[in-house]
Amino acid sequence: MLGVGIFLCLVMFTAAGYLTYRNSKLIAERQKEDFVPLPSTEYTVFIGKQKPDPELDGMLPLWVMSWESSDSITLAGLCRVTDGDQGDLRLEEAERVLSSHINKALQSGTYLSCEICNPSKLHEYEHSMAVRLSTAAGPNRSV
Structure with a gap:
């Protein structure tokens, strides 16, 4: 037993x-x-006269703003680096840089518009950041 x-x-x-x-x-x-690991330094901020071409420049534009400069219209925006290299900024750092550009353009009265680029290719956290930047530019100002 x-x-x-x-x-x-x-x-x-x-x-x-x-x-x-x-x-x-x-x-x-x-x-x-x-x-899902967040990318570390996968982003860069560009400033120029036209948006980068993803196939030629290796950068996918995610959000772009424009303002009047002395001789023409200037663009600044957030790009995700796509050519295998690392970018120079984390997403939060890029958001701070672009917020600074928005504030300068709004204060000087040269701000024109902003837009979210390639919305189907944005990750959720990238889209949230783009919406925050567009909201910072003003409710009726984004395109």
Whole structure:
């Protein structure tokens, strides 16, 4: 009788150990699937007369603003570096730089417009940043 009790305890402990092992494997797989690493320095800010061409320049424009300069219209915007090189800014740093450009253009009265570029290619956090920048430019000013 004692031998049967010991055998049943061993079977129960073995089954509990196996179920615990399978549960921990399932949890680890789910956490691995849910993890999306944020890019570190994958962005750059450009300033120029025209938007960068993704195929030629290796930069995908995500958000662009324009203002009047002394001789023409100047553009500044956020680009994701796509040619395999690392950019020079993190997304938060790029947002601060562009916010500074917005403030300068608004204060000087030279601000013209802004736009979100390539919306289908933006990640959720990039789109949120573009909306924040457009809102900072003014509710009726963005194009």
